[in-house]
Amino acid sequence: MQVLKTHKTFEGKTQFWEHESVSTKTKMKFSTFIPAGPVRGCLIWLSGLTCTDENFITKAGAQKVLAEKGLMVICPDTSPRGLQLPQEHDSWDFGSGASFYLDATTPGYRDHYRMETYIADELHSLIQKEFNVPANKISIFGHSMGGHGALTLGLRHPQKFVSVSAFSPIVNPVNAPWGVKAFTGYLGENKTVWAEHDATELVRSGKRHPQALLVDQGGDDEFLTKGQLLTDNLTKACKEASQKLEVNMREGYDHSYYFISSFVENHIEFHSRLL
Numbered sequence: 001m002q003v004l005k006t007h008k009t010f011e012g013k014t015q016f017w018e019h020e021s022v023s024t025k026t027k028m029k030f031s032t033f034i035p036a037g038p039v040r041g042c043l044i045w046l047s048g049l050t051c052t053d054e055n056f057i058t059k060a061g062a063q064k065v066l067a068e069k070g071l072m073v074i075c076p077d078t079s080p081r082g083l084q085l086p087q088e089h090d091s092w093d094f095g096s097g098a099s100f101y102l103d104a105t106t107p108g109y110r111d112h113y114r115m116e117t118y119i120a121d122e123l124h125s126l127i128q129k130e131f132n133v134p135a136n137k138i139s140i141f142g143h144s145m146g147g148h149g150a151l152t153l154g155l156r157h158p159q160k161f162v163s164v165s166a167f168s169p170i171v172n173p174v175n176a177p178w179g180v181k182a183f184t185g186y187l188g189e190n191k192t193v194w195a196e197h198d199a200t201e202l203v204r205s206g207k208r209h210p211q212a213l214l215v216d217q218g219g220d221d222e223f224l225t226k227g228q229l230l231t232d233n234l235t236k237a238c239k240e241a242s243q244k245l246e247v248n249m250r251e252g253y254d255h256s257y258y259f260i261s262s263f264v265e266n267h268i269e270f271h272s273r274l275l
Contacts, residue, residue, distance in 0.1 A: 001130060004029075010067040011036040014057060019126075023118035024080040025111065030123070031057040031075045033066055034131070040070040041137035041162070041275035042127050043268070044119065046078075046146030048168075049178070050097045053077045056143075059257040065265045069272040072131060076123060078145070080112045087185065093178055094185050100173070101149030102197045104186040113186060119149070120157045139271045141165040143260055144223070147215070148173060151199035151234075155207040163274040165214035165267045167260050168221055171234035172200040178228050200230070203237040212244035214270050216263050218253030 001019040008014075012035040021028040031053045043066075045056045056062070056075045066073055079099035085108040088095035104113035119140075127133050140161045142150035147169025154164030173179020174194045183194040195201035217224065217231050224231065231247060238245035253259040 009033060009063045012063065012067050014063060016053065021080075021118060021122060023114045023122045026080040026082055028080065028118065029053045029077045032072060032131075033057060033063045034072045035067045035070055037070055039072050039131070039133060041072075041139065041271070042131065042133040043071055043073045043271055044123065044127075044138065044140045044150075044161075045073055045075045046101060046119070046140070046142030046149040047075065048078070048142070048144030048146050050092050051078050051146075052097070055257070056260075059261065060264050061261045062264050062268060065268045069268060071268065071272060071275065072133070074123065074127060074131075076119065079115065083112055085109060085112070094182055098145065098182065100145055100179075100182045100186065100197070101153060102186060105193070106186060106188055109186055115149075116153065116156075120153055120160055124160055135160070136162065137275055139163040139275060141167075141267055141271065142169070143167040144255065145170060145178070147171075148179075148199065151213065152197050152202060154209050154213070155199060155202045156196075158209045161209075163211050163214075163271045164209055165216075165270055167216050167263070167267075168218060168223070168229060168255050169199070169215060169231075169234075170229055171215075172198060172230040174198045174201060175233070176228045176230055200233045200237045203234070203241050203243050206241075208241070208243055211274055212246055213238070214267065215245065215247045216259075216267070217247060217249055218255060218259045219249050219251040220253060221255045221259075223255050
């Protein structure tokens with residue numbers, strides 16, 4: 001691993017890294033905040049469409065409460081970079097910056113867009129080996145596409161993530177325009193396979209996380225009104241399946257990092273209690 005930049009922050013360090021990924025066969029970047037004292041656990045943050053490893057670490061204002069709780073955060077990039085795959089750079093909601101945190105199966109993408117393996121296996125191991133965080137002290141959260149990633153990876157790998165939370169997540173992508181476009185491009189036409197990467201469908205199929213899932217959703221989120229997020233579908237599925245879920249509808253808030261920064265402390269405290 002190579003450190004690209006370091007900034008002292010609340011007596012700890014905000015750092016930006018690059019490494020060669022076995023999963024994606026490309027260089028991958030991530031950012032971290034590591035508190036000055038003993039590290040009690042690690043949160044993996046997954047960002048949304050068009051984002052990079054820098055969005056959360058520079059905009060969310062999370063370092064102060066992370067330092068107080070003795071938690072580090074690691075924020076991977078949202079897709080592999082430096083490739084020239086078909087349609088990869090043609091639109092903002094598919095390809096570069098829009099991996100949907102799954103392992104693709106379509107030609108070209110299946111060789112590099114292996115983000116589930118990258119997060120759940122490679123990054124999970126890297127956190128243990130390079131930052132000395134035990135395997136049972138790792139949790140996951142994210143925003144929008146990254147909220148989708150946090151929920152689906154948490155439900156698919158509950159033994160790897162102590163707790164799971166999300167801001168404005170795409171909870172039912174098989175029924176949302178963003179998800180239909182991405183899943184067709186990454187997974188092909190088989191909608192049975194799509195359902196394996198959809199939080200609502202995973203809960204309906206019997207997948208569970210032992211802890212309650214935490215979701216915060218802005219009431220004035222333009223993507224909620226456009227049918228991209230479908231929060232109520234997850235609420236209904238969890239109620240029917242007895243999966244514990246807490247949804248906080250935050251009136252007046254939108255989809256931006258202004259919303260995330262307003263409630264990120266609540267999410268960090270949620271994870272801190274369970275870690």
